[in-house]
Amino acid sequence: MLTCKKATRLMSDSLDRPLGRGERFNLRLHLVFCRGCRAFRSQIGWLREISHGFARWRGDGNGKD
Amino acid sequence: MTSAAAESISAFRPQMVKFARLQLQDDAAGEDVVQEAIEAALAGIDRFAGRAALKTWVFTILRHKIVDALRERSRTVQVSSLERDDESMDDTFDALFKANEHWRPDSRPRPWGDPHAALEQRQFWEVFEACLEVLPARTGRVFMMREFLGLETDEICSTLSLTTSHCHVILHRARAGLRQCLTQGWFGTEPAAC
Numbered sequence: 296m297l298t299c300k301k302a303t304r305l306m307s308d309s310l311d312r313p314l315g316r317g318e319r320f321n322l323r324l325h326l327v328f329c330r331g332c333r334a335f336r337s338q339i340g341w342l343r344e345i346s347h348g349f350a351r352w353r354g355d356g357n358g359k360d
Numbered sequence: 361m362t363s364a365a366a367e368s369i370s371a372f373r374p375q376m377v378k379f380a381r382l383q384l385q386d387d388a389a390g391e392d393v394v395q396e397a398i399e400a401a402l403a404g405i406d407r408f409a410g411r412a413a414l415k416t417w418v419f420t421i422l423r424h425k426i427v428d429a430l431r432e433r434s435r436t437v438q439v440s441s442l443e444r445d446d447e448s449m450d451d452t453f454d455a456l457f458k459a460n461e462h463w464r465p466d467s468r469p470r471p472w473g474d475p476h477a478a479l480e481q482r483q484f485w486e487v488f489e490a491c492l493e494v495l496p497a498r499t500g501r502v503f504m505m506r507e508f509l510g511l512e513t514d515e516i517c518s519t520l521s522l523t524t525s526h527c528h529v530i531l532h533r534a535r536a537g538l539r540q541c542l543t544q545g546w547f548g549t550e551p552a553a554c
Contacts (some may be wrong), residue, residue: 298461300454307532311506313512333466337544339535343490345542346507352485357513 297325301334306336308345365405365414369398372415376422379544383493384429393429398421416483419545423490445496446533453536469539472547484546491541495534502527503534 297305303324305314314322326333373394381390393522401408401418408417454469463469478484492500498520517527 298457299463300457301460301538304528304532307535308528310456310535311516311528329463330529331463331470334469334471335539336537337470338469341472342535342538342542344475345479346503349485349488352509 297321299325299329302326302329302332303335308330308340308341365408366398366402368414369401369418372418373398376419379419380422380426384426389429393425397425398427398458418484420486423486423495423545424492430518447494448531449499449537452540453533456540469543472543475547478546487545488538488542491545494541495537499530499534499537500528503538504550506531 302322305318308314308318309322324338337340365526376394376397376421377390380393381387386392386395390488397418401421456464458464472478491506495503502522504518505511505519506513511519513524513527516522517524520527521531
């Protein structure tokens with residue numbers, strides 16, 4: 296059984312590499328039952344959106360030099 | 361005006377302390393920057409004049425103080441602190457879990473309010489910038505190479521002479537840290553509705 300902590304690692308890895316079949320299955324099963332991890336997944340997905348937005352924001356001449 | 365402001369500020373002082381301690385990983389230093397920020401806020405209360413919510417304004421001052429403190433610290437740190445910084449981030453992350461590696465009830469992630477709306481606000485980008493600045497240097501670099509420059513993990517690893525699995529560890533650490541920082545610094549400290 297996947298722990299929440301290990302699930303966070305798999306969720307992060309999935310943004311950088313394709314997960315193996317077993318990893319995908321274990322993660323999907325875990326997420327069905329775990330609200331906290333579902334929120335974590337959504338938030339690190341947002342981090343990617345936010346990072347792209349940030350690069351644009353900085354590109355418009357905002358922020359520190 | 362000043363005494364009313366001081367009273368309002370003292371109401372969210374605990375949140376400020378929590379935020380500063382998280383960023384600085386040091387309780388005493390966290391208390392110090394909060395004190396400095398409050399003093400600076402009260403000294404400049406005339407310039408504030410209701411331009412933004414008092415809380416947002418005070419947190420902006422606090423963030424500047426934190427960044428100053430971190431800059432000051434980076435001048436004095438040893439090379440070995442590279443690993444110490446990573447370790448302290450890992451300790452912060454570990455503290456979110458019970459011994460069985462499941463979320464502690466009080467630190468289980470809860471959905472963020474409205475991330476779309478956050479992206480429209482200048483203040484939000486300043487919080488994000490502060491969160492990036494407090495990442496340990498190498499952790500921040502790897503995250504930015506991946507998410508700002510869009511490099512593949514293999515490319516990052518070979519550029520920085522890291523193993524693939526170490527790269528994944530670093531990216532996980534960066535995401536977990538940024539997620540927690542944004543939760544504390546923005547989504548969790550939204551000014552309460554009147």
